[in-house]
Amino acid sequence: MIHENTDIERLFKRYYQPMYRVAKGILYDQDESKDVVSDVFAKVFEEGIILLPETEEGYLIRAVRNHCLNIIAHKDIRERTSKLLLNDAETILSEHDETLLDHLMLLIEHLEPPIRRQILRLRHVQGLPFQRIADDLGVSRVTVYHHLSEAINIIKRQLNQARQ
Structure with missing residues (x-):
């Protein structure tokens, strides 16, 4: 179980860059990618997730990928709805x-x-x-x-x- 700072520091030093590269490759945004990696580490630390040495890299990379995909899905829904509403609002407002x-x-x-x-x-x-x-x-x-x-x-x- 990861409760000690040394464990989280070890994971951070070892996997931060690969996790960041995965996030940046999906999101194309440096700041958002850094936030995703931080969120994953925070979840591991706060929830005391047990990571076995042979599966820790796979878990962390998958967690980053899934978090990125959730962000994209949320943005996609928000953008599509906004476009629909803007088109409708313009039609309604132009009528007066x-x-x-x-x-x-x-x-x-x-x-x-x-x-x-x-x-x-x-x-x-x-x-x-x-x-x-x-x-x-x-x-x-x-x-x-x-x-x-x-x-x-x-x-x-x-x-x-x-x-x-």
Whole structure:
């Protein structure tokens, strides 16, 4: 079990550079890569994870890789949703039509299932991150993204129909 500073220092000196290279190769960002490596070492230390000499390198490299992939997945979800919302917001705001805005509010109120309406509000009214919404509702981030994406598509379709 790693509890002594000498053990964590040994791991740090031996594996920091390979772990950093893996993170940088995935993220292409020096600072974020350093943060990932630090997070992995912090987790090992704080949770007292037992690393056997023959598996410690593999564990640390996999932990860095998985952490990087989680970061990328989170960014991807956030960026896709932002693009969808920006496009919709530009359409709505360019209209300057109060009737359309009233219709938008009504559409949001009638979104089904109720979790879809709740996710839309948590994300865009309260500004909560995907992971927090997922944790609060007991669902996955993918489920949060799916409901948010569906809500936006439903609202977009119905607004387009209302304009015709």
